[in-house]
Amino acid sequence: MIRRCRSPLAGLLIALLGLAAPAGAATPLVVEAALDREVVTPLLDAFRAAHPDIALEFRDRSTLEVDERVVDDGPAPDVVISSAMPWQMARVNEGHARRLDSAEARQWPEWAKWRDEVFGFTFEPIVMAYRLDLSRRMLPPQTHADLHTLLTTEREALAGKVTTYSPLGSGVGYTLFQQDARYTPRFWDLVAGMGRVDAHLENNTRAMLKGISDGRYWLGYNLLGSYAMVWAQEHPEVIVQVPQDYALVLMRMAFVHRDAPHPAAAEAFVDFLLSHAGQRVLAGETPLFSVRPDVIGPYTAARLRDQVGERLYPIPLNASLLAFVDPQRRDAFLARWRREFRRDD
Known part of the structure; x- marks a missing residue:
């Protein structure tokens, strides 16, 4: 267009x-x-x-x-x-x-x-969130490595129960995954793990939190901490976890x-x-x-x-951000995202 x-x-x-507004307006x-x-x-x-x-x-x-x-x-x-x-x-x-x-x-x-x-x-810190009763089924993750392990060892139990941002439908989601790729050595393995449990991709944090409260989701990844903290105050079934290995801040x-x-x-x-x-x-x-x-x-x-x-x-506020919206780089990143999310090994 x-x-x-x-x-x-x-x-x-x-x-x-x-x-030209009237005086006093x-x-x-x-x-x-x-x-x-x-x-x-x-x-x-x-x-x-x-x-x-x-x-x-x-x-x-x-x-x-x-x-x-x-x-x-x-x-x-x-x-x-x-x-x-x-x-x-x-x-x-x-x-x-x-x-x-x-x-x-x-x-x-x-x-x-x-x-x-x-x-x-x-x-604003970027967080994980999970249902309070998740701990009755498995040990809730505290780090990105914990999450990867959970997606691997509890694949059947977590099928359809994990949610995160869609990098295609959300600008902030795309930004966070680009940053994760810089800091998590096994980032693409993490994406593949989410794909293997058929993680639901949402366009905003509120949809993820609502799904966790409703019981549709047990675990959410890369939520905006500001929204998650407010939600958890009114919904005690939701636990907010700031990752202990590293936490992105936007x-x-x-x-x-x-x-x-x-x-x-x-x-x-x-x-x-x-x-x-x-x-x-x-x-x-x-x-x-x-x-x-x-x-x-x-x-x-x-x-x-x-x-x-x-x-x-x-996340640095400087000209380096411009690289993330370069069309060729974005297309390449999203193409790999789709490929890894469908990976089955």
Whole structure:
């Protein structure tokens, strides 16, 4: 499909129309996000309280849907948020982001931003999850090696009872498997093991968690820890396990769209994500884990590092992400994924 790019003139007209709102009316703000509304509601509420003059519209979509909204023919969103880090980096590299020149942007850690255009504002571990009663049948896995062993020795018992992301239907799923391939020596054996137990491939963490609670699945691999932790609080039958050999960490990446109809409101929103006030909400009221070192709470990057130590492997927020969306590399990776997932030896 050939996409038409927005012209700079079209973006200027949209911005001018946005400035023509009646005096005293709240400024609209549209945020396209791959971020569960239930999880992020405390942060949205805090922003609305701090900026009553901005009418925030938060649209929760899948990672691939959010990516489409960046370049489609409709009005541009003001802010784009996604956990599909390579896709976000690619859109910024293509020139779809507006550079922020604010104190919050300048002071943000270098490892969590790129060119002051895109910012990683969360620090979310990737986890395994399983049903509480799994331990009555077998020893729950604590490491990637444990999982591989379980898929081999308990193949019949686990048939149809394992779930993970689809690398084809989920941008974040594809990203996580690409990262796993870097750190797990027997990664492709792990993929083959999941294929031999007919693992169910889902497009989001919520579907995996629901299946575990329902009893359709006994074990889930590569779930977003932020969602899993919230779910487990309300569903005691679900146990969340941070892998003990290594744990990937992803960041939600946010940028102001180049053609944002309401750029001032958009910049205020991203600034709030990076601010001490916004990060304090993340650390204290959500399991998204704050990045700022000067924030204290149960969910901070510093506290997670204290608990897990050197086994945390954050996905780098830099230009190396662009390689993962290279069409040839992606096609080659997915072709091998299909081949290994069907392997039977």
